[in-house]
Amino acid sequence: MSSLREYLSQKRAALLARRESQTGGPVPLRASVTAEGRSGVRRIRIRDFQILSDSGPDFAGYDLGPGSPELQAGVLGSCVTHIFLIKAAELEIPLDSLTVDVEAEYDPRAQAPGNTDIPVYPQNFRYEVRIDSPASDEELARLHAEVERVCPILNLIRNPQEIKGQVVRAVSA
Numbered sequence: 001m002s003s004l005r006e007y008l009s010q011k012r013a014a015l016l017a018r019r020e021s022q023t024g025g026p027v028p029l030r031a032s033v034t035a036e037g038r039s040g041v042r043r044i045r046i047r048d049f050q051i052l053s054d055s056g057p058d059f060a061g062y063d064l065g066p067g068s069p070e071l072q073a074g075v076l077g078s079c080v081t082h083i084f085l086i087k088a089a090e091l092e093i094p095l096d097s098l099t100v101d102v103e104a105e106y107d108p109r110a111q112a113p114g115n116t117d118i119p120v121y122p123q124n125f126r127y128e129v130r131i132d133s134p135a136s137d138e139e140l141a142r143l144h145a146e147v148e149r150v151c152p153i154l155n156l157i158r159n160p161q162e163i164k165g166q167v168v169r170a171v172s173a
Helices: 003-021 068-091 137-150 152-158
Strands: 032-035 042-046 049-053 097-105 123-132
Touching: 003 068, 049 068, 068 097, 068 123, 068 137, 068 152, 137 152
Parallel strands: none
Antiparallel strands: 032 042, 042 049, 097 123
């Protein structure tokens, strides 16, 4: 048995236990991002984790981490991969390997004055999933359909929602 198959067995047990213990209701998600002093590097803090986001040298960055559009592609790939694992465990579809590649385009010219015909957001997202599995084509098609149905980030990109923002003046010490 492959180590991924063993993991899927553990994932299934955890998934079933989690479903039994859930009382319902939304789970709050929080992130805090700080622009670092002289470098402009964005330090993303989520729970006890930190991720650096930066620009390349051609945009006054130090290339210390991916930019936001790249992170979005990575977040989509991470979510699609995780939901494939969850659904494979739930449906008891064995997987020996799983890789998800995501591509999209982002045109930085959109931020320049007069380029109103160029979208200011990444677009044309697409992903490719490479699976090694003894499952039938029908089982893999069912797995893919379930992932497409429930993947949170995939569906967020497909069905955007309103995001509210505000500016609060910070007082310097």
